Amino acid sequence: MKARVHVMLKDGVLDPQGEAVKHALGTLGFSGVDAVRQGKVIELDLAATDRKAAEAEVRAMCEKLLANTVIEKYTVEIA
């Protein structure tokens, strides 16, 4: 079973990298970009076979390590 975790900065936390990317896109002539937020994707191969249990396990991983919940939020997809 595979899991995909998206980690993003929480709304309201300034993302200097996203701002820099937005600025660079503007420089390249892409004028319609109102905002850019940069995050990360973490893919896991899991031995688990139960979807619900796998999701609970990955959420626990996010809380303990994969995301810093002081500044980041996460979503979990099980595929």
Next chain:
Amino acid sequence: MKAAVITFPGSNCDRDLAVAFKAAGAEVVRIWHKDTSLPKDIDVVGIPGGFSFGDYLRCGAIAARSPIAQAVIAHAGRGGYVLGVCNGFQVLTETGLLPGALMRNAGLKFVCKSVDLRVETTDSAFTSGWSRGTIASVPIAHHDGNYTADADLVARLKAEDRIAFTYMQNPNGAVADIAGILSENRRVLGMMPHPERCIDPAQGGTDGSVLFRSLMTALVAA
């Protein structure tokens, strides 16, 4: 005073930190990250600067879950002293021993230079040797020193006099110009600037030695 300095893979200020503790008169033991306990009579744990675990995932995130981190958390829980410098500060926020988080510098550049810090509180074993408002020149060298906290936390840190140092000229976008903060019991200090890099005139300044001498005085008196 007996100090333990932790070394993670990628730490690069561990030796300097040990030298600074020794110069203040401390006995120093060096501890490897895979160790699971600290010697029993340790007064202060130093978590050094560097790039522990290559800054993978987030700065300090992997180090904060390493075997020795649990022993450091237990040491702090017993009222032990902890000093985290630079990457050490990042490790301390990742363990939850200090609140808030350190993000990428607002200017997105690695900043390496001496900066002027204002000593905001003398009510700690680390800062008692200064006068409040003293300006100390201390080097910084970091890419992720942008201290981030929500408005409630900043208000609480101010109300509880837990901001140890602020930048005179903010180099990284840190909220409220914060360069270093104390834990609730005032015995855990995390700071981005490197006091261990200015303890000897040969390093270009000695302002950092005040911190180590303060700690020594406080712990010997205790």
